[in-house]
Amino acid sequence: MAKLKLNFSEPSHVIGVSLLIGGVIFSVYELVHDPDIFVTTLLKSLALGSVYAILALGFVLIFKATEVVNFSQGSIAMIGALFISFMVADENLPIVGFFWEIKNPIYSLGGPEWLMWTLSVLVALCFAAMLGLVIERLAIRPMIGEPLFSVAVITLGLEIVLRGFANDTVKIQYRNINAPWGTGGFKIGSGFVNWSYFAAMIVAAIAFVAVFFFYRSRMGIAMRAVAHDQEAAMAQGINIGKVFAIAWGAGAVLAALGGLFATQPPVRQTGAVDPEVSLVAFRALPAVILGGLDSVQGALIGGLIVGTAEIYAGQYLSGQTAWLGSGYPLIVPYFVMIIGLLVRPYGLFGTPEIRRV
Amino acid sequence: MFLRPNLYTSYEQEIQILPTYTKKVLAAIAIIVLLLIPFDVPLLTAATDLPVLRNIPIISNGIPPLRFLGDNNWLRVLDQALIFGIAALGLNILTGVAGQVSLGHAFFMGVGAYTGAVLGGVASSSVWGWNLPIWIWLPGAGVGAALVGIIVSPVAVRLRGLYLAIVTLGLVFVGIHMSNTTWGKHIAGDPGLGRDFPTYDIQIWKEQPPLISIDEDGKWFGFLDVTDNQKKYLFLAVLFLFFILLAKNVARTRTGRALQAIRDRDIAAEVMGVPEFKYKLIAFATSSFFAGVAGALFASFAGKLPASQFSLALSVEFIAILLIGGVGTVSGTVMGTFFVVLIPKFVESFTDWLADKTEGTGVGAKLAEVVISTGPGNQGPVSSATQTPGYPLNVFDWNLVLYGVLIIVFLIFEPLGLYGIWIKIRNYWKRWPFSY
Numbered sequence: 001m002a003k004l005k006l007n008f009s010e011p012s013h014v015i016g017v018s019l020l021i022g023g024v025i026f027s028v029y030e031l032v033h034d035p036d037i038f039v040t041t042l043l044k045s046l047a048l049g050s051v052y053a054i055l056a057l058g059f060v061l062i063f064k065a066t067e068v069v070n071f072s073q074g075s076i077a078m079i080g081a082l083f084i085s086f087m088v089a090d091e092n093l094p095i096v097g098f099f100w101e102i103k104n105p106i107y108s109l110g111g112p113e114w115l116m117w118t119l120s121v122l123v124a125l126c127f128a129a130m131l132g133l134v135i136e137r138l139a140i141r142p143m144i145g146e147p148l149f150s151v152a153v154i155t156l157g158l159e160i161v162l163r164g165f166a167n168d169t170v171k172i173q174y175r176n177i178n179a180p181w182g183t184g185g186f187k188i189g190s191g192f193v194n195w196s197y198f199a200a201m202i203v204a205a206i207a208f209v210a211v212f213f214f215y216r217s218r219m220g221i222a223m224r225a226v227a228h229d230q231e232a233a234m235a236q237g238i239n240i241g242k243v244f245a246i247a248w249g250a251g252a253v254l255a256a257l258g259g260l261f262a263t264q265p266p267v268r269q270t271g272a273v274d275p276e277v278s279l280v281a282f283r284a285l286p287a288v289i290l291g292g293l294d295s296v297q298g299a300l301i302g303g304l305i306v307g308t309a310e311i312y313a314g315q316y317l318s319g320q321t322a323w324l325g326s327g328y329p330l331i332v333p334y335f336v337m338i339i340g341l342l343v344r345p346y347g348l349f350g351t352p353e354i355r356r357v
Numbered sequence: 358m359f360l361r362p363n364l365y366t367s368y369e370q371e372i373q374i375l376p377t378y379t380k381k382v383l384a385a386i387a388i389i390v391l392l393l394i395p396f397d398v399p400l401l402t403a404a405t406d407l408p409v410l411r412n413i414p415i416i417s418n419g420i421p422p423l424r425f426l427g428d429n430n431w432l433r434v435l436d437q438a439l440i441f442g443i444a445a446l447g448l449n450i451l452t453g454v455a456g457q458v459s460l461g462h463a464f465f466m467g468v469g470a471y472t473g474a475v476l477g478g479v480a481s482s483s484v485w486g487w488n489l490p491i492w493i494w495l496p497g498a499g500v501g502a503a504l505v506g507i508i509v510s511p512v513a514v515r516l517r518g519l520y521l522a523i524v525t526l527g528l529v530f531v532g533i534h535m536s537n538t539t540w541g542k543h544i545a546g547d548p549g550l551g552r553d554f555p556t557y558d559i560q561i562w563k564e565q566p567p568l569i570s571i572d573e574d575g576k577w578f579g580f581l582d583v584t585d586n587q588k589k590y591l592f593l594a595v596l597f598l599f600f601i602l603l604a605k606n607v608a609r610t611r612t613g614r615a616l617q618a619i620r621d622r623d624i625a626a627e628v629m630g631v632p633e634f635k636y637k638l639i640a641f642a643t644s645s646f647f648a649g650v651a652g653a654l655f656a657s658f659a660g661k662l663p664a665s666q667f668s669l670a671l672s673v674e675f676i677a678i679l680l681i682g683g684v685g686t687v688s689g690t691v692m693g694t695f696f697v698v699l700i701p702k703f704v705e706s707f708t709d710w711l712a713d714k715t716e717g718t719g720v721g722a723k724l725a726e727v728v729i730s731t732g733p734g735n736q737g738p739v740s741s742a743t744q745t746p747g748y749p750l751n752v753f754d755w756n757l758v759l760y761g762v763l764i765i766v767f768l769i770f771e772p773l774g775l776y777g778i779w780i781k782i783r784n785y786w787k788r789w790p791f792s793y
Contacts (some may be wrong), residue, residue, distance in 0.1 A: 069519050142769045156673045160761030164754040325538030332529035345515045357625045
């Protein structure tokens with residue numbers, strides 16, 4: 001992590017610090033003024049931040065290992081959510097279901113509902129990982145050594161392709177996720193808290209802890225070595241192809257998890273996969289950029305900052321909707337990103353590129 | 358110099374727009390074809406009426422193989438290609454020449470479209486419009502977009518590479534949202550339907566009859582009998598040629614060389630005395646100017662357009678044009694434009710052709726039936742309906758998927774783009790009959 005040095009002769013640092021102080025004063029005022037709303041808003045923003053952090057972590061894992069910004073993360077999230085919706089529904093599985101009547105066998109085992117749901121989701125995540133591996137092998141592996149930008153455009157092309165398939169399935173009939181926590185919640189005074197908030201936070205915590213430990217395993221060290229210098233890593237005998245594959249597999253799993261929570265409150269209220277799900281990943285991009293493209297803790301902190309900004313703007317500026325336009329919270333992440341980049345052009349924790357003449 | 362095309366004996370020779378004879382001839386042919394496309398040439402028309410050719414389905418669908426298009430529905434597709442070509446040339450200055458990757462080109466097109474709409478559109482109770490003539494609103498659209506480009510560039514200059522790409526991507530979403538606000542609705546009209554845009558008619562001032570009418574059938578200058586489609590096409594073709602010349606000249610001047618120096622190694626350029634901030638600002642402004650003009654033309658061409666059309670998909674299309682054509686070259690950009698804009702239309706007519714095929718008999722019909730499902734119970738991965746619930750891919754999404762696959766496959770197999778293919782062909786014939 002690069003040291004954050006404050007320099008008050010630089011206007012952007014003054015802006016950053018004054019925003020921070022203003023935020024603290026505002027929080028204290030609101031906490032005293034209307035604690036119910038403030039606490040529920042805080043929980044909501046932490047939940048949204050967790051969703052963004054999960055998606056951002058997927059971006060960062062893939063970027064660190066392969067130096068590719070995966071613009072198709074949104075579509076992979078949507079397809080992953082679709083896999084989940086197929087696994088948890090009481091109907092024939094797609095493709096094979098055309099020819100034979102095959103339903104998800106887990107549900108015929110019996111047992112508590114939440115356990116069968118979780119197992120089905122885990123199976124769906126395996127399918128998502130396989131999708132990631134296939135994408136990596138077919139579209140990314142041949143592009144090793146090409147300019148970064150060509151690879152980025154390949155992922156944009158993938159976005160079009162995958163979204164074509166996914167949209168086709170959900171455009172008319174939204175697909176339900178049937179989450180065991182339901183759409184319910186509890187009240188704190190006049191504020192409302194959904195159970196899904198806690199699910200999102202717990203899954204984000206598990207994901208980040210898992211990545212933390214993974215980076216300390218043998219494969220994780222290899223991955224960090226590849227991120228540091230591909231050629232040197234190859235010279236040390238690290239199998240770069242394996243590293244790429246694992247990064248894409250893990251990235252796709254995280255995307256699918258992000259897609260799962262993108263259907264739940266606070267992101268969307270429907271609890272079903274609809275065409276808007278893939279756009280959530282584009283709102284997670286500011287989180288990645290704000291935290292720094294190649295930093296895991298940056299993904300967490302960037303996600304939380306962006307989520308907090310979005311929810312708080314939605315809560316406390318709602319009187320200005322006429323002037324700001326309906327749905328204005330959705331573009332708050334981009335403004336946060338631009339302000340953050342004015343202060344630090346490589347994000348909060350990103351590694352600055354070393355420039356030589 | 359006839360047989361030594363790469364031998365330059367003076368600086369003037371080297372910076373010519375078309376340095377070799379081959380290029381001169383090819384450019385002349387291209388311009389002649391471009392200007393002749395909307396007309397029928399009698400001899401060629403007679404040739405395509407031969408029954409052998411007429412029975413090929415894709416030709417009866419509207420693509421004439423040998424003759425020029427005349428007043429055909431394919432002319433509208435070409436119009437779009439010309440408009441997108443202008444925008445792509447602008448992006449080429451920013452991304453190809455100056456090396457600044459931007460995913461926000463659609464945003465600048467939108468800014469241009471709505472500047473043009475406010476300047477040239479007709480006011481109503483819900484939208485603003487000053488009803489000015491085209492010679493004000495078209496350059497005005499470019500200047501408006503360029504000003505926004507200048508406002509954005511102080512942020513953009515600090516960023517590099519993918520960080521810049523993602524920030525400019527943010528601009529697209531912010532731009533679409535701005536059309537959703539109370540003041541944005543006065544500019545962009547209803548978020549779902551959009552607003553009316555000004556027409557191409559060239560007038561001297563507001564209420565006068567058009568000097569050169571473009572939106573109605575009729576004679577031009579008293580003798581040239583053309584329909585409104587042909588008029589639009591010719592108008593756009595002339596503008597397109599003008600902007601090609603402009604783009605070529607930007608790359609040849611002091612500014613162009615400075616931009617190339619920044620692209621190749623920005624910090625080295627600064628060491629040599631190229632002010633980075635100034636030239637990046639110029640690159641943003643120029644590119645936005647092109648985008649603004651193209652956006653205004655596009656909006657006016659579409660007639661009525663919601664602001665959500667200026668979306669990320671449009672930006673991606675321009676990036677695809679650049680990469681498929683060949684980054685940094687004007688001729689590559691032009692080739693890429695025609696390729697990328699025409700491909701979806703070809704994919705569409707291919708799908709139509711497949712759907713037609715299923716009604717026939719023979720091997721072709723059997724193959725087509727495997728792919729296309731025409732009704733319920735008729736299995737196949739693609740449905741011929743435009744909206745289907747469930748698994749058979751509807752035609753609209755199928756076109757989108759094929760388009761994306763083509764972009765990916767093209768980039769994997771030909772990373773240098775169409776320009777790279779041209780280089781290969783040229784080098785082959787240069788050393789022919791020797792293999793190296």
